[in-house]
Amino acid sequence: MEINKLQVEAIKSGSVIDHIPAHIGFKLLSLFRFTETEKRITIGLNLPSKKLGKKDIIKIENTFLSDDQINQLAIYAPHATVNYINEYNLVGKVFPTLPEKIDKILICPNSNCVSNNNLITSSFIFKKDQFSNMNLKCKYCEKEFSKNIVLSYQ
Amino acid sequence: MRNSLYKKNIISINDLRRNELELVLNKSAMLKKKPQPHLLKNKIIASCFFEASTRTRLSFETAIYRLGASIVGFSDGNNISLEKKGETLADTISVISSYVDAIIMRHPQEGSARLAAEFSNKTPIFNAGDGANQHPTQTLLDLFTIKETQNRLTHLNIAIVGDLKYGRTVHSLTQALAKFKNNKFYFISPDALKMPNYINNMLDKKEIYWKRYINIEEIISEIDILYMTRIQKERLDSTEYANAKSKFVLHTETLKNARSNLKILHPLPRIDEIDRDVDYTPYAWYFKQAANGIYARQAILSLVLIEKHL
Numbered sequence: 001m002e003i004n005k006l007q008v009e010a011i012k013s014g015s016v017i018d019h020i021p022a023h024i025g026f027k028l029l030s031l032f033r034f035t036e037t038e039k040r041i042t043i044g045l046n047l048p049s050k051k052l053g054k055k056d057i058i059k060i061e062n063t064f065l066s067d068d069q070i071n072q073l074a075i076y077a078p079h080a081t082v083n084y085i086n087e088y089n090l091v092g093k094v095f096p097t098l099p100e101k102i103d104k105i106l107i108c109p110n111s112n113c114v115s116n117n118n119l120i121t122s123s124f125i126f127k128k129d130q131f132s133n134m135n136l137k138c139k140y141c142e143k144e145f146s147k148n149i150v151l152s153y154q
Numbered sequence: 155m156r157n158s159l160y161k162k163n164i165i166s167i168n169d170l171r172r173n174e175l176e177l178v179l180n181k182s183a184m185l186k187k188k189p190q191p192h193l194l195k196n197k198i199i200a201s202c203f204f205e206a207s208t209r210t211r212l213s214f215e216t217a218i219y220r221l222g223a224s225i226v227g228f229s230d231g232n233n234i235s236l237e238k239k240g241e242t243l244a245d246t247i248s249v250i251s252s253y254v255d256a257i258i259m260r261h262p263q264e265g266s267a268r269l270a271a272e273f274s275n276k277t278p279i280f281n282a283g284d285g286a287n288q289h290p291t292q293t294l295l296d297l298f299t300i301k302e303t304q305n306r307l308t309h310l311n312i313a314i315v316g317d318l319k320y321g322r323t324v325h326s327l328t329q330a331l332a333k334f335k336n337n338k339f340y341f342i343s344p345d346a347l348k349m350p351n352y353i354n355n356m357l358d359k360k361e362i363y364w365k366r367y368i369n370i371e372e373i374i375s376e377i378d379i380l381y382m383t384r385i386q387k388e389r390l391d392s393t394e395y396a397n398a399k400s401k402f403v404l405h406t407e408t409l410k411n412a413r414s415n416l417k418i419l420h421p422l423p424r425i426d427e428i429d430r431d432v433d434y435t436p437y438a439w440y441f442k443q444a445a446n447g448i449y450a451r452q453a454i455l456s457l458v459l460i461e462k463h464l
Contacts, residue, residue, distance in 0.1 A: 112285050114265035118243055120272075129355050140265025141287050142166060144352040 009042050014061040016083040017073065022046050024076050025056025031076070031105050031154065032069065039063050051079065071099035075106075075147070098134070101125045106136070109153040113141035124150070159457040163271040163279045166288045167326040172333040175297060179307075181453035181463070182298045182446070193456045194223035200254040202246075203282070204231035204261040209422065209444070210282050214258050214291075217451035226254065231261075244273040251277035256459060258282050278458045286322050292421055293326040295450035296381075299443040300331075303417040304378055307331065311376050313340040313367075315402055316383030316427060318349040323421040324383055328353055332362055339364040340373045344398040346390055369401055375411040380404070380437075382420045382427055405429045409437055419443050 020028060025045055029035050040061040049055035070082050074096035084092035104121040115122045115138065123139035137144040159174055170178075199218050203211050211229055218225050228234045243266060250257055251274040259270055260282040267281035267288070283289040301307050312331060314324050318341055328349075331337050339357065341349045341364060348366065357364045367373050370380070385398050404418070404427065420428060420440040432438050457463070 110264060112262070112264050114243070114261075114263040114269045114284075117263055118269060120244065120269060135352075138265065140268050141285070142168070142265070143287075 009059075010088055011040075011042070011059045011061050011085055012088055013086050014039070014059065014063050014084075015065045016085060017058040017060075017065075017077070018055070018081050018083060019049065019051060019079050020056040020058065020077045021052060021079075022054035022056055025058055027154075028056075028058065028073065028076060032072070034058065034060060037063065067094075068099065070094050070096045072096075072102050072105060074098045075102060075151070098126055101139075102136070106150050107153055108138045108141060108143070109145055109149055110138065110141045110143050113138055113143070115140045157457055157461055157463060159454070160459075160461040161276065161278055162458055163267075163274075164290050164454055164458065165267045165271055165279065165281045167290045167293045167330045168288075170290070170330075175294070175330060175333065178294050178450065178453050178457060179298050179301055181457055182294070182449040183302070185452045185456075186446075186449045189220060190456075191220060192222045193452075194218070194221035194459055197221075197223040197255040197459055198253070199223050199225055199455070200250050200257045201225050201227035201229070202250065202257055202259045203227070203229045204234075204243075204259070204266075206230045207260050207283060210260065210289075210292075210447075213444075213447040214280075214282060214451055217448050217455060220448065221452055221456060223255075223455075227258075243269060247279075248273045248275065251275045256280060256455070259284075261285070280454070280458070283322075286320055288326060289322055290326065291447070291451050291454060292323050293330050294454060295443065295447040296323070296327050296419060296421070297330055298450045299417075299419060299439065299446045300379055302446070303439060304415060307334040307337075309336045310378045311338045311340065311373075312379045312381060313342060313370065313373055313377045314349075314381045314383070315342040315370060315404075317347045317385050317389060318343040318383075319347040320386070320389060321383045321421075324381065325350070325353055327381065329356065332357060332360055337362065340367050340377060341365070342367045342370060342373075342402065344385070344390065344394055344402070346394060347385065347398075370404065370408050371411075374408060374416075375413065378413065378415055378417070380416060380418045382418060382424075382440075384423070384425050384427055399426075403427055403429065404432055406431045406435060409435060412437060 042059045044057040046054050073080050082094045083090050103123045106122050108115050108122050124136040127135045127137050134147040135144045136150045247270040256278045258280040261284050264285035264287035267284045271279045416437050417439040418437045
């Protein structure tokens, strides 16, 4: 943590998403629409990490991510931690866990799905198959895809 | 009688519990025996067909007239002003829902019925087919026909033949029959058109027997229901299609070892996967199956629109 403070400016108050796999940080910024906020955001890419080798980090000032947002991070950054900062002090640490459903962020790979053709947002529920593989089932077209197929489609 | 289907959207067969399926089937049987032409008197139902489907539309509309309700609507999305003006499906449904008591909707996009239900302001939506996804009333009429011919929906051996990959009717039928105990499934299709994994996985999870077979003769002596579907030429290359065509066409000689209770079903339209001679055997039930669509649709419409049934 000390190293990161030196490399990416510390924030007074807000959320720090740490231990994002390298090259995923930028994707998270756009997928979670963090860029649409007026809040100040600092991002570190390819920082050294004992756990991951290389990691990305995102700091969002004066914003505290909701439990839903944090859990939705788990699909892209399963080992991420979200630190809540107040007056430069760590006041909370949350580890994302896969949510039951994920809204808005993903695109249904079924090109004939109504969610790709109308002004509505996507919605998927997580399902495990009998081999414990993680699948995503589209709420609208009811098609089930392996997690990797949905992620590679984004 | 408590009616849990009252005001429910009928979007996917997966949304219906086993007891709700049984309720529809019982009501279908009652209506077949004793028509109740005034059940939906004073109700207005919209029949919104954003793509043409003559058979399903006429079946729904006949069911509506038989229940004494009135219809408004359209039968082809290409000729309605809504699409030409670029209105969204959500807005279209929102407006129509304020005019009528229920909306029957056919649409080429998968998931469109689920979307419509989110914008219909509690006016029930009946999915009459959304792309390759769901067609729940087809499944209800299939179940009704199976129960009518076999006297049960459990302990059945069901062979499903043809395009198992893209055929939405066979996916829904398998999902529905999987809610009933001790059914066994025999899947017969070309390699390129085999049952999708999510259906096989669902059966495995519920520990329901299923197996792939190469041709119908192998299992004809074991089955109670032979559900045929059309192999679509455009889904296969020409060699595969030629092979499939010869292997998956049902002839009268294929039926020589059939059980006496065997019934052959087909969602129709039939092209050439069932030889015309089969029509004259006691096993052919597909036209009676299509006729049952009226009762199944009458049943589901009346259960959704009337809370109490005698």
